[in-house]
Amino acid sequence: MKIAITGKGGVGKTTLASTLAVILSKKYKVYAIDADPDMNLAGSLGIHKPITPISKMKDLIKERTGAEPGSSFGEVFKMNPTISDLPESLSTDYDPEGRLKILVMGTVDKGGDGCVCPASVMLKAILRNLIIKKDEIVILDMEAGIEHLGRRTAEAVDVMIIVAEPGLKSLETASRIKKLATDIGIQKVVAVINKVASPLEEKFVVEKLKEMDVDVLGSIPRDDMVVISDMEGLPLANYPDSAAFESIAQIAENILNHYPSN
Amino acid sequence: MKIAITGKGGVGKTTLASTLAVILSKKYKVYAIDADPDMNLAGSLGIHKPITPISKMKDLIKERTGAEPGSSFGEVFKMNPTISDLPESLSTDYDPEGRLKILVMGTVDKGGDGCVCPASVMLKAILRNLIIKKDEIVILDMEAGIEHLGRRTAEAVDVMIIVAEPGLKSLETASRIKKLATDIGIQKVVAVINKVASPLEEKFVVEKLKEMDVDVLGSIPRDDMVVISDMEGLPLANYPDSAAFESIAQIAENILNHYPSN
Numbered sequence: 001m002k003i004a005i006t007g008k009g010g011v012g013k014t015t016l017a018s019t020l021a022v023i024l025s026k027k028y029k030v031y032a033i034d035a036d037p038d039m040n041l042a043g044s045l046g047i048h049k050p051i052t053p054i055s056k057m058k059d060l061i062k063e064r065t066g067a068e069p070g071s072s073f074g075e076v077f078k079m080n081p082t083i084s085d086l087p088e089s090l091s092t093d094y095d096p097e098g099r100l101k102i103l104v105m106g107t108v109d110k111g112g113d114g115c116v117c118p119a120s121v122m123l124k125a126i127l128r129n130l131i132i133k134k135d136e137i138v139i140l141d142m143e144a145g146i147e148h149l150g151r152r153t154a155e156a157v158d159v160m161i162i163v164a165e166p167g168l169k170s171l172e173t174a175s176r177i178k179k180l181a182t183d184i185g186i187q188k189v190v191a192v193i194n195k196v197a198s199p200l201e202e203k204f205v206v207e208k209l210k211e212m213d214v215d216v217l218g219s220i221p222r223d224d225m226v227v228i229s230d231m232e233g234l235p236l237a238n239y240p241d242s243a244a245f246e247s248i249a250q251i252a253e254n255i256l257n258h259y260p261s262n
Numbered sequence: 263m264k265i266a267i268t269g270k271g272g273v274g275k276t277t278l279a280s281t282l283a284v285i286l287s288k289k290y291k292v293y294a295i296d297a298d299p300d301m302n303l304a305g306s307l308g309i310h311k312p313i314t315p316i317s318k319m320k321d322l323i324k325e326r327t328g329a330e331p332g333s334s335f336g337e338v339f340k341m342n343p344t345i346s347d348l349p350e351s352l353s354t355d356y357d358p359e360g361r362l363k364i365l366v367m368g369t370v371d372k373g374g375d376g377c378v379c380p381a382s383v384m385l386k387a388i389l390r391n392l393i394i395k396k397d398e399i400v401i402l403d404m405e406a407g408i409e410h411l412g413r414r415t416a417e418a419v420d421v422m423i424i425v426a427e428p429g430l431k432s433l434e435t436a437s438r439i440k441k442l443a444t445d446i447g448i449q450k451v452v453a454v455i456n457k458v459a460s461p462l463e464e465k466f467v468v469e470k471l472k473e474m475d476v477d478v479l480g481s482i483p484r485d486d487m488v489v490i491s492d493m494e495g496l497p498l499a500n501y502p503d504s505a506a507f508e509s510i511a512q513i514a515e516n517i518l519n520h521y522p523s524n
Binding site: 008009010011014036037038040043044107108110111112113114115116117120143144145146147149150151152155166167168169172173176179180181182183184197201204227230231232233 | 270271272273276298299300302305306369370372373374375376377378379382405406407408409411412413414417428429430431434435438441442443444445446459463466489492493494495
């Protein structure tokens, strides 16, 4: 199963993606991919060392396979279509058993170096050609906003989760994502509500999502432990008693019940 | 003076940009430009009707001037280099006197339509060729993260403000922005701290920013009125007694004192 986590900046995409990844890695082999050039998925899992991005992969594969220069990345990847064939140096293990592997798409190394369109093309090709095994889950932490939907980066995912919070700004983004995701043929678009401080706030967001015809997978309360773990640079999963973690564990259950891995 | 507001998604860029724009428009003619394809600057000012984006401007100018197809946008704009020459239909007035005008860069209209690189090129050309009068201020609300710094969209600004909040994620982004902004020659990069819940949190962020050699223009407390005004779809400026508004008014003073409009 391939899941993309989307939404307005700052709604909690990375917190949800990283915590879901840890929880699901108890039962599945999980590949968590940071598709945001302003990457912080690894940091959100407590890993603060650099990871070689997928955007450097073409050179690595060429080195190994001697693939013709000019052959498209998609073609090269079709020769090695399972994610476990990705060069080990492109991922970092979260746990000693390597059940949760972290990959990053690529970033802007130098001001003026250009956009991340080439890196997005490469990630799209990987996701399109990838054969996911029954016991494997890919979780994509997308860039903030909507540009990735113009680029179709995540078009090959099975489920797109929109994270929304109480407020019209994140709901306007949610509405745009729902529309653009439908444009590129993504069938299952659902929502998670984050930073809920009161039943009134939750009701406000649920009703707006209903108007967009978006089902809600679950809600996460506003929880200072999320701020505290971010200030410490530690995973929220280190605080399994926190209200936010418990809610995300419930959301993980809901995902597995609604969309059994096939 | 041209000011760009940057930072990780969700730190409060749009709230700061829109509120600064309202405050500064009491003394200056202000052009507030939404440079985020996931646009919400107008919404944050309580304006929920569509605005024709700058990315549609080329056609408009061609219609009016009969400029040769193929002539670059930069060339076309050099013929009309003051912002007041922009077609009226490309901006919306916030106030009856038109002291605060809102413009938008452009968005992704349809899933799969591509990136916003062309719209960014157009905005960059406008900002580079623009002659700002003594009594005019341009405030750019940038897209979340760092890709705009790869594209050099805001290279022509006088001051870049990074918004940071308590937490390592927004500070990692701040550090990347400082580095990339320096790469493209932006001299003045300063910070505003948002969502401060305690002196300890503020101290944490101030120290991290000091390590990056980034001066702090001011701090904004965590304030429920920001959430409430977002849920209502109303400007924070409608609540001038709120702690967040008062802090931003102080930041506006600091900007004018440090960087007098020339």
